[in-house]
Amino acid sequence: MKIERLIGIITILLQQDKVTAPELAARFEVSRRTINRDIEAICKAGIPLITIQGFDGGISISDSYKIDKTLFTQDELQTILTGLKGIDSVSPGAYLSGIMEKLSSRERQIVVDDTMVIDL
Known part of the structure; x- marks a missing residue:
């Protein structure tokens, strides 16, 4: 389901500094093009994503947007x-x-x- 995949992508990006589109595609068992569309949808929703192409590139969420993970004791x-x-x-x-x-x-x-x- 698309919404679960979008939430999953956001969760992964909040936990990791950077992840590649092929890694996300393999993880969610969808095409790289689907991941690109999902990344576009996440950006339209107002979550600031940074994409870097090439060697050592990937997708990440702006550090200013990351949530404090100490919500629960x-x-x-x-x-x-x-x-x-x-x-x-x-x-x-x-x-x-x-x-x-x-x-x-x-x-x-x-x-x-x-x-x-x-x-x-």
């Missing part, structure tokens, strides 16, 4: 993820891994239980 994130794990165990679709990826950063780590460690 570690205890709050642990509670949310524990609840999501319970829902995932009875849900036909597995959403926990996607949500963990969206919330992740390299700064923190959450241990949900003995079998799961989430780097945040």
Whole structure:
């Protein structure tokens, strides 16, 4: 679905300094042209994207736009993820891994239980 892909692209760009269009195309299993259209739609929505062509190029979000990732405390994130794990165990679709990826950063780590460690 397009809206989920757009949100996914924005989330990836918020987490990484730079990503290439071919990487995004492979990740979302769409063509590079579709990613280019998505990037255009994100720009039209008012999110400032920077694209650099050539070797070591890629797509990134302006540093002035990036969101502070400390919206939740570690205890709050642990509670949310524990609840999501319970829902995932009875849900036909597995959403926990996607949500963990969206919330992740390299700064923190959450241990949900003995079998799961989430780097945040």
